[in-house]
Amino acid sequence: MPSLQCHIPTFGHVLDTYGIAIKRQPITTLQINVGKVCNQSCTHCHVEAGPLRSEMMEATTFQRLVELLQNAPGVHTVDITGGAPELNPHFRAFVRTVHAMGRTLLHRCNLSVLFEPGQEDTAAFLAEHGVEVIASLPCYLEDNVNRQRGEGVFDKSIRGLHLLNGLGYGQPGSSLKLNLVYNPGGAHLPPSQSALEESYRQQLAQHYGILFNHLYTLTNIPVTRYARHLRQHGQYDDYMQLLVDNFNPAAAHNLMCMQQVSVAWDGSLYDCDFNQMAGLPIGGTPLHIWDVQNLEQIPRSIATASHCFGCTAGAGSSCGGAIA
Ligand code: SF4
Numbered sequence: 001m002p003s004l005q006c007h008i009p010t011f012g013h014v015l016d017t018y019g020i021a022i023k024r025q026p027i028t029t030l031q032i033n034v035g036k037v038c039n040q041s042c043t044h045c046h047v048e049a050g051p052l053r054s055e056m057m058e059a060t061t062f063q064r065l066v067e068l069l070q071n072a073p074g075v076h077t078v079d080i081t082g083g084a085p086e087l088n089p090h091f092r093a094f095v096r097t098v099h100a101m102g103r104t105l106l107h108r109c110n111l112s113v114l115f116e117p118g119q120e121d122t123a124a125f126l127a128e129h130g131v132e133v134i135a136s137l138p139c140y141l142e143d144n145v146n147r148q149r150g151e152g153v154f155d156k157s158i159r160g161l162h163l164l165n166g167l168g169y170g171q172p173g174s175s176l177k178l179n180l181v182y183n184p185g186g187a188h189l190p191p192s193q194s195a196l197e198e199s200y201r202q203q204l205a206q207h208y209g210i211l212f213n214h215l216y217t218l219t220n221i222p223v224t225r226y227a228r229h230l231r232q233h234g235q236y237d238d239y240m241q242l243l244v245d246n247f248n249p250a251a252a253h254n255l256m257c258m259q260q261v262s263v264a265w266d267g268s269l270y271d272c273d274f275n276q277m278a279g280l281p282i283g284g285t286p287l288h289i290w291d292v293q294n295l296e297q298i299p300r301s302i303a304t305a306s307h308c309f310g311c312t313a314g315a316g317s318s319c320g321g322a323i324a
């Protein structure tokens with residue numbers, strides 16, 4: 001079988017072809033993956049999260065992050081992801097602290113976790129602390145959601161959105177932001193973000209009375225569980241070719257790794273959550289949050305690999321949706 005390199009160029013080579021050099025600019029967002037424990041086990045999950053995982057960020061690691069944030073006033077946003085972050089026992093204490101520091105808090109929520117035992121007041125807690133919720137909903141059709149995320153997940157997602165709307169999330173004039181995330185159910189690129197947002201808005205309002213602020217379309221990045229899923233179905237090479245063929249230089253100028261760093265549950269640093277899961281350390285050299293005195297010491301170089309083509313294909317993809 002020919003190797004990938006025979007027909008897929010390196011990401012660095014394609015950037016060179018377009019004269020693009022990607023370097024980290026001053027960091028504005030700290031993305032923190034607080035653990036791999038999740039109540040779901042979605043087929044596309046690049047974190048390989050699930051109920052049987054045990055990795056969880058510890059209290060001392062959260063405390064170190066608070067210290068680093070105190071010395072980094074330019075980092076205005078803290079983006080909390082997982083797994084299901086709510087399941088980390090230190091999640092609420094960290095949210096309270098960061099909220100008191102006046103930073104913007106983003107929280108990536110799978111919605112169904114809001115109905116797990118012990119999570120009954122999580123939605124109210126998020127609202128009380130002004131946390132922006134970014135919720136996964138890969139389709140407005142039940143079958144498509146359940147196929148990707150598990151049986152019964154669509155119903156819980158709709159209940160979760162009703163709960164959040166009831167607290168003021170996504171309502172006109174409310175400061176509580178509720179953004180939804182779409183990712184493709186198959187080995188294809190997302191459709192137009194603005195057109196799909198309009199369809200979501202109509203469908204969710206008409207059938208469920210649900211309101212939200214924005215829809216983010218994300219490309220499935222071919223690492224870990226999703227890469228294996230593609231290989232098992234004989235789709236990996238074609239999907240990589242699709243990503244390469246749709247390289248968009250405009251997206252490459254605005255990659256999310258250029259303004260943020262990603263912290264793993266154990267405090268190790270990465271250029272993004274995808275590199276974290278691929279085991280590719282920040283700038284290519286292992287570095288830990290206890291190795292730096294402040295976030296300005298983090299190197300500007302960014303480690304790239306073939307999965308980076310997922311961020312530059314078509315309209316581009318980031319944790320905040322389409323780029324270009
Ligand atoms: S809900 Fe999110 S973190 Fe959990 S398995 Fe699904 S994609 Fe992964």
Ligand code: SF4
Nearest residue numbers: 257271272274308311
């Ligand atoms: S996968 Fe990560 S490092 Fe690669 S382009 Fe995307 S954000 Fe940047």
